[in-house]
Amino acid sequence: MAGRTPEIKNKKAFYDYEILEKYEAGIELKGTEVKSLREGKANLRDSFVRIENGEAFLFNAYIAPYTHGNLFNHEPNRKRKLLLHKSEIKRLLGKTQEKGLTIVPLRMYFNKRGKVKVEIALVKGKKKYDKREAIKRRELEREAQKAMKYYR
Numbered sequence: 001m002a003g004r005t006p007e008i009k010n011k012k013a014f015y016d017y018e019i020l021e022k023y024e025a026g027i028e029l030k031g032t033e034v035k036s037l038r039e040g041k042a043n044l045r046d047s048f049v050r051i052e053n054g055e056a057f058l059f060n061a062y063i064a065p066y067t068h069g070n071l072f073n074h075e076p077n078r079k080r081k082l083l084l085h086k087s088e089i090k091r092l093l094g095k096t097q098e099k100g101l102t103i104v105p106l107r108m109y110f111n112k113r114g115k116v117k118v119e120i121a122l123v124k125g126k127k128k129y130d131k132r133e134a135i136k137r138r139e140l141e142r143e144a145q146k147a148m149k150y151y152r
Contacts, residue, residue, distance in 0.1 A: 005110040006037070007109040010044035013044075016125065018125075022120070022121045025084045026083030026117060029116060035068075036063050036064050037110075042064065047062075048060060051103075057082065061077070104123055
């Protein structure tokens, strides 16, 4: 990826959850974590956000240890603080106390200024039949694209 910064996506979240609201949050990282992210070595699958003592934290996000790191390399699955406004945190806390709503990260990326940002979303779990419906819709769209390609 010469010159491009990688974007880490949580594809499973789009399949398992219905996305209600999206937020952009900063994240508190160590130096070796940022270097590892620049190499694209991270995974957001099975990660989630929890609010503790008025602060938002990202749990279970895997950022691989930096390949050229030393004794002071970071722990891959540590909890990381998310940087949000107090009003956003209060809103998210109120919403998550409703039945069936949770917060998950959708993607982690570098903005234009080179800062790492996490796109988090307030989500509601999908039922099994909703997932089947999504698969059917995706397959129909693929078939339509194939037909259009063949037609041209």
